[in-house]
Amino acid sequence: xxxxxxxxxxxxxxxxxxxxxxxxxxxxxxxxxxxxxxxxxxxxxxxxxxxxxxxxxxxxxxxxxxxxxxxxxxxxxxxxxxxxxxxxxxxxxxxxxxxxxxxxxxxxxxxxxxxxxxxxxxxxxxxxxxxxxxxxxxxxxxxxxxxxxxxxxxxxxxxxxxxxxxxxxxxxxxxxxxxxxxxxxxxxxxxxxxxxxxxxxxxxxxxxxxxxxxxxxxxxxxxxxxxxxxxxxxxxxxxxxxxxxxxxxxxxxxxxxxxxxxxxxxxxxxxxxxxxxxxxxxxxxxxxxxxxxxxxxxxxxxxxxxxxxxxxxxxxxxxxxxxxxxxxxxxxxxxxxxxxxxxxxxxxxxxxxxxx
Amino acid sequence: xxxxxxxxxxxxxxxxxxxxxxxxxxxxxxxxxxxxxxxxxxxxxxxxxxxxxxxxxxxxxxxxxxxxxxxxxxxxxxxxxxxxxxxxxxxxxxxxxxxxxxxxxxxxxxxxxxxxxxxxxxxxxxxxxxxxxxxxxxxxxxxxxxxxxxxxxxxxxxxxxxxxxxxxxxxxxxxxxxxxxxxxxxxxxxxxxxxxxxxxxxxxxxxxxxxxxxxxxxxxxxxxxxxxxxxxxxxxxxxxxxxxxxxxxxxxxxxxxxxxxxxxxxxxxxxxxxxxxxxxxxxxxxxxxxxxxxxxxxxxxxxxxxxxxxxxxxxxxxxxxxxxxxxxxxxxxxxxxxxxxxxxxxxxxxxxxxxx
DNA sequence: ATTAGCACTCATAATATATGAGTGCTAATT
DNA sequence: AATTAGCACTCATATATTATGAGTGCTAAT
Numbered sequence: 041x042x043x044x045x046x047x048x049x050x051x052x053x054x055x056x057x058x059x060x061x062x063x064x065x066x067x068x069x070x071x072x073x074x075x076x077x078x079x080x081x082x083x084x085x086x087x088x089x090x091x092x093x094x095x096x097x098x099x100x101x102x103x104x105x106x107x108x109x110x111x112x113x114x115x116x117x118x119x120x121x122x123x124x125x126x127x128x129x130x131x132x133x134x135x136x137x138x139x140x141x142x143x144x145x146x147x148x149x150x151x152x153x154x155x156x157x158x159x160x161x162x163x164x165x166x167x168x169x170x171x172x173x174x175x176x177x178x179x180x181x182x183x184x185x186x187x188x189x190x191x192x193x194x195x196x197x198x199x200x201x202x203x204x205x206x207x208x209x210x211x212x213x214x215x216x217x218x219x220x221x222x223x224x225x226x227x228x229x230x231x232x233x234x235x236x237x238x239x240x241x242x243x244x245x246x247x248x249x250x251x252x253x254x255x256x257x258x259x260x261x262x263x264x265x266x267x268x269x270x271x272x273x274x275x276x277x278x279x280x281x282x283x284x285x286x287x288x289x290x291x292x293x294x295x296x297x298x299x300x301x302x303x304x305x306x307x308x309x310x311x312x313x314x315x316x317x318x319x320x321x322x323x324x325x326x327x328x329x330x331x332x333x334x335x336x337x338x339x340x341x342x343x344x345x346x347x348x349x350x351x352x353x354x355x356x357x358x359x360x361x362x363x364x365x366x367x368x369x370x371x372x373x374x375x376x377x378x379x380x381x382x383x384x385x386x387x388x389x390x391x392x393x394x395x396x
Numbered sequence: 397x398x399x400x401x402x403x404x405x406x407x408x409x410x411x412x413x414x415x416x417x418x419x420x421x422x423x424x425x426x427x428x429x430x431x432x433x434x435x436x437x438x439x440x441x442x443x444x445x446x447x448x449x450x451x452x453x454x455x456x457x458x459x460x461x462x463x464x465x466x467x468x469x470x471x472x473x474x475x476x477x478x479x480x481x482x483x484x485x486x487x488x489x490x491x492x493x494x495x496x497x498x499x500x501x502x503x504x505x506x507x508x509x510x511x512x513x514x515x516x517x518x519x520x521x522x523x524x525x526x527x528x529x530x531x532x533x534x535x536x537x538x539x540x541x542x543x544x545x546x547x548x549x550x551x552x553x554x555x556x557x558x559x560x561x562x563x564x565x566x567x568x569x570x571x572x573x574x575x576x577x578x579x580x581x582x583x584x585x586x587x588x589x590x591x592x593x594x595x596x597x598x599x600x601x602x603x604x605x606x607x608x609x610x611x612x613x614x615x616x617x618x619x620x621x622x623x624x625x626x627x628x629x630x631x632x633x634x635x636x637x638x639x640x641x642x643x644x645x646x647x648x649x650x651x652x653x654x655x656x657x658x659x660x661x662x663x664x665x666x667x668x669x670x671x672x673x674x675x676x677x678x679x680x681x682x683x684x685x686x687x688x689x690x691x692x693x694x695x696x697x698x699x700x701x702x703x704x705x706x707x708x709x710x711x712x713x714x715x716x717x718x719x720x721x722x723x724x725x726x727x728x729x730x731x732x733x734x735x736x737x738x739x740x741x742x743x744x745x746x747x748x749x750x751x752x
Numbered sequence: 753a754t755t756a757g758c759a760c761t762c763a764t765a766a767t768a769t770a771t772g773a774g775t776g777c778t779a780a781t782t
Numbered sequence: 783a784a785t786t787a788g789c790a791c792t793c794a795t796a797t798a799t800t801a802t803g804a805g806t807g808c809t810a811a812t
Contacts, residue, residue: 075774090786093775111774111792147620150549150565158624187543189553189561193506197543197551205545209506209561264503268514281637282660285653293649297641304638431805446755449806467761467805 052123058083059095060104061128064116068361071288073113118326118360121338125323125364132365134373138166142370146377151205152177152346155381159374160278160354166370167363168283169356172309172341173276177350179204181235184228191215196228196262200237202347208265213257224255241267277304289359302333303357309339313353318343321371326360338362342371346382408479414439415451416460417484420472424717427644429469474682474716477694481679481720488721490729494522498726502733507561508533508702511737515730516634516710522726523719524639525712528665528697529632533706535560537591540584547571552584552618556593558703566618580611597623633660645715658689659713665695669709674699677727682716694718698727702738 052060062082066074076089076096083092096114099105104120107113116124134142145162149155156173164171179200187195192215197207216224228247235243244263251259290296302308312329316322321342327335340362341355354374356367408416418438422430432445432452439448452470455461460476463469472480490498501518505511509531520527535556543551548571553563572580584603591599600619607615646652658664668685672678677698683691696718697711710730712723 073774077774088786089774090776090788091784094785097776107775109793110776111772111794113774145624147617148567149621150567154565185543185545187541187553189541189555190559193559193561195553195561195563197545199545203546203549205549205551205565207551207563207565209510209563211504211506261504265505268501282653282656285649285656291649293641293647293652296649297638300637300641429805433805444755445805446757446807447753450754453807463806465762466807467763467803469805 055087056095056099057128059092060099060116060120061124063096063099063105063114064120064124064128067115068363071361073108073115075113078113118328121325121360121364122328125325125368129365129368131372132369134366134369138370139373141166142373142377146374146381148381152202152350152382153204155378156344156346156352156354157276157278159378160276163354163356163370163374164278164280167356167358167367168280168286169358169362170277170279170284170303171354171356172303172313172339173278173352173354174306174310174313175276175350175352177204177237179237179347179349181232181237181240184225184232186221186225186228188216188221194258198232198237198240200349202349204237204350206237206240208262210258210262210265212261216258220255224258227251227254279303287359289361299337299357299359302337305333308333309357312339313341313355316341316343316353318351319345321368321375322355323364323368336360338364340364340367340371342375344375344378346378411443412451412455413484415448416455416472416476417480419452419455419461419470420476420480420484423471424719427717429464429471431469434469474684477681477716477720478684481681481724485721485724487728488725490722490725494726495729497522498729498733502730502737504737508558508706508738509560511734512700512702512708512710513632513634515734516632519710519712519726519730520634520636523712523714523723524636524642525714525718526633526635526640526659527710527712528659528669528695529634529708529710530662530666530669531632531706531708533560533593535593535705537588537593537596540581540588542577542581542584544572544577550614554588554593554596556705558705560593560706562593562596564618564621566614566621568617569613572614576611580614583607583610635659643715645717655693655713655715658693661689664689665713668695669697669711672697672699672709674707675701677724677731678711679720679724692716694720696720696723696727698731700731700734702734 059079062079063074066078066082076092079092079096080087080089096105099120100107100114103117104123105114106117106120108115142162146155146159149158153175156175160171160173177200179202181198182201183199185197185199187197189195189209192212194210194212194216195207196210197205199205231247231250232240232243241263244259244266248259248263284290284296284299290299308331312324312331312334315329316324322340324339324341326338329339336359337357338360339355339357341353343351343353345351355371356362358367415435418435419430422434422438432448435448435452436443436445452461455476456463456470459473460479461470462473462476464471498518502511502515505514512529512531516527516529533556535558537554538557539555541553541555543553545551545565548568550566550568550572551563552566553561555561587603587606588596588599597619600615600622604615604619640646640652640655646655664687668680668687668690671685672680678696680695680697682694685695692715693713694716695711695713697709699707699709701707711727712718714723
């Protein structure tokens, strides 16, 4: 059995390539093992099913196809998908509808995180699969502002060095005179400046301990809210259950449980995502990653550098049978869009956001 | 067949009551039709299964129990559940763990909506079911403030008459001199004051049309973001898929699809929720509501008045087989907690939030 | 009024028996 | 030498067939 990416590279002849592509695409489409007759019907030049069978047998022998059982059609192996993704897959152009959807729904939301979250939403909706978003930032707090909204409501705004903004509304029990506001502001600035956004609630906890006596009602409340509101898990799942339920892979409930369990465990996903290439789109198929629990699934993701201090991976998790072509082109388009938003490229007329 | 809530009220003797309660509770617990032997085993005074069978038969005749098929045990009918909820259900006291969880996780978040959303989260987590939250507010915008966060980032804060606060971060392409800030502020206040929060994006759209020439980059952006961020559907679902998958009712995927479809269609849920009593806990079982699509499900919900202008319904949707006792006691505890937060009751030491 | 006894029902499980899609191989055809 | 018709073979799935047993309702005895 020859290795495709390894010592000896198997060069497939055109007919084998065409047949492999057809098997992959038919299987992605139908979720049923693909038989020789089906391929013969779809093959442009007339060849008999018998010939196709011979070819398919060879494709199986070199490890590109698999048979669920002896009298079934063929299903792509991980290696088969890989060869398809690397060599056979045409780069699909997205429909105008999809492009519009991307441009209209991914816009700058002032905060890097919110923008990326919307991007993840968009990816999830377009591909009908749960999206994973993993933001890594080394941003630190640069400035804290306090705004008195009303007698008993304060708005506390935290600005980071790269322009990220987070804010929390804090309700206090007794109103605060102007002078004390200034004091609170100085105190927060002194204590929080330089704190990595990731550690915000920890740092705040320290502030509470140190300065509680002075502003007990505010600090306590704030620490509590920050913990709940800002300290969300870094690995976000944007999901849409209905679309998963529609996949034949998930006709039985146990498979859904297994999948959700894997997808919701950020350690599992991150272990894989941490190894992908910077600023590029990665396709990781089945057991190509060494995470046993992910062996039946694929991750297709984009690594994106938003600012000097913030980067993210954004992608989808799905069964191995997935429309790689559409997924990759969608992520490419999202990448282009994000680049524009974060100023990595000149804005051009065509890609600019349309007002509707 | 006698009507329980109708003209003729069936008075059950103690033994029948006890048996009905046992059937309901066993069925809620096991999800399997309950047989006479099982009841006999759990019944405190020794009675034979044969006697139980006679009683069960009568309970079936008056419409409190049903048989899936002739040789199966009994399952409570809608009427049976109803009688149980109204007359037989002891009011369970929640565990200290649950009470603590409620007190620690439902706190004031400055905005009524956020607070209620957290409450919905808590209810969903405690009961392992999707929670529905439906907030009705007649609040209007009272004041708009603009804060320059940095050269190109503005924070726009909208305050309502009852102290609700919403804010959006807007990124602009060209920085704005101080004088123009004031102009923008006046303009927004003039145009938005008095706008019901519900119509915000519509009103903003008008502003954009009218005043676009002056502040095109800001207004456009703002309208866009408001539409996406604030104009979320009023009927929120807080859900936890895994817990649903664990229910035997949802062992087959189609049932899940049906359920999710119903639960995610806010019109269906609202049609029922709009009829429940103000400031009270309602239990609506199966076809008691006239929504055919909800006939296999129950809604247990709390109507809560948060401020003069804002009220909400908060509850759970589930298969008819659900722990009514725990659901009702949880909502009661949540109600108490919310009352304290929204100042409807004196705070007391015991229920006060604990710092951990 | 209660209950032991027993025939009866019917969902579920276990088993046996088609059906047919798809294969691999051989031998004939191009 | 490459292709393909022909055919026996495999095995998942569907259908039919037959236990199994939990639970009932009724009758007659307690």
